Amino acid sequence: KNEVEQSPQNLTAQEGEFITINCSYSVGISALHWLQQHPGGGIVSLFMLSSGKKKHGRLIATINIQEKHSSLHITASHPRDSAVYICAVNPPDSSYKLIFGSGTRLLVRP
Amino acid sequence: DAGVIQSPRHEVTEMGQEVTLRCKPISGHNSLFWYRQTMMRGLELLIYFNNNVPIDDSGMPEDRFSAKMPNASFSTLKIQPSEPRDSAVYFCASRPGLPNTEAFFGQGTRLTVV
Numbered sequence: 001k002n003e004v005e006q007s008p009q010n011l012t013a014q015e016g017e018f019i020t021i022n023c024s025y026s027v028g029i030s031a032l033h034w035l036q037q038h039p040g041g042g043i044v045s046l047f048m049l050s051s052g053k054k055k056h057g058r059l060i061a062t063i064n065i066q067e068k069h070s071s072l073h074i075t076a077s078h079p080r081d082s083a084v085y086i087c088a089v090n091p092p093d094s095s096y097k098l099i100f101g102s103g104t105r106l107l108v109r110p
Numbered sequence: 111d112a113g114v115i116q117s118p119r120h121e122v123t124e125m126g127q128e129v130t131l132r133c134k135p136i137s138g139h140n141s142l143f144w145y146r147q148t149m150m151r152g153l154e155l156l157i158y159f160n161n162n163v164p165i166d167d168s169g170m171p172e173d174r175f176s177a178k179m180p181n182a183s184f185s186t187l188k189i190q191p192s193e194p195r196d197s198a199v200y201f202c203a204s205r206p207g208l209p210n211t212e213a214f215f216g217q218g219t220r221l222t223v224v
Contacts (some may be wrong), residue, residue: 033212042217043201086153096141096166098213100153 003027006087006101013108019074021104023087026068033098034061034072035086043086046072077108116202116216123223128190131219133202134183139214140207144177144187147199147218156200159185160207192223 004025013019023032034046047054047061049070054061058077063070074081087101115134123129135142144156158166162179170177174193179185189196199220205213 035215043203043215045212045214048212088153096143096158096160097155098153102152 002102003099004087004089004101006085006104008104009102010105011107013077013106015078015108015110017077017108019077019081019106019108021072021085021087021106023070023072023101024068025070025087025089025099027089027099028092029068029089030092030095031090032063032070033088033090034070035088037084037086037103039083046085074106079108079110082106082108114202114204114214114216116200116219118219119217120220121222123192123221125193125223126191127223128188129192129196129221129223131187131200131202131221133185133187133216135185135202135204136214137183138206139204140182141205141213142179142185143201143203143205143213144185145201145203147201148197153201156187189221192221194223197222 007022031048031050033048036044036046049061049063058075060073084103084105086103088098114136117132140161142159145153146156147153154169156169157177159179162182175189177187199218201215201218203213203215205211
């Protein structure tokens with residue numbers, strides 16, 4: 001079993017839909033990251049959080065430490081949101097190591 | 111700041127050749143990471159530098175791989191000799207020296223070894 005599991009693996013949505021991507025982890029963590037990777041492009045850090053909720057524009061990330069679960073929400077999705085979204089966690093014994101999920105590939109159709 | 115700059119963006123080389131990937135971190139960032147991304151294994155940490163010193167190289171696959179950081183503004187990842195299984199996207203990332211801060215990734219170098 002992977003230490004960081006994401007669901008779904010693939011997601012297709014219509015423009016304007018509300019999207020949720022889930023991340024569950026089985027290890028203790030000091031922080032959780034959500035990353036975005038566009039096709040053929042680099043990786044962008046969207047959020048780093050260790051508790052509660054953060055919001056940037058149409059993106060919202062939440063984390064429940066007790067349940068070892070995080071969600072990434074996209075409101076009013078747009079085709080430019082099409083990308084791979086990667087969840088990663090910092091284990092508590094290492095401030096620099098990241099344990100990565102396998103990613104969720106999102107396609108938003110116009 | 112221009113962000114983390116990697117070069118080249120794409121590299122195609124023949125098996126057995128030496129390959130050198132380059133990275134310029136964001137100015138002022140004390141930590142630098144080299145990652146490899148493949149379809150099979152996802153993102154893997156190869157090596158981590160702090161203040162130009164290699165701290166953790168346990169992810170370097172084998173002796174064919176080496177990395178250097180001669181100063182705070184430049185790092186290289188070298189593969190010699192290259193093999194087809196080294197084909198992957200190699201990312202460099204940097205972050206400020208504080209722990210548990212966000213890392214900034216470069217655009218990656220897509221390496222194909224034929």
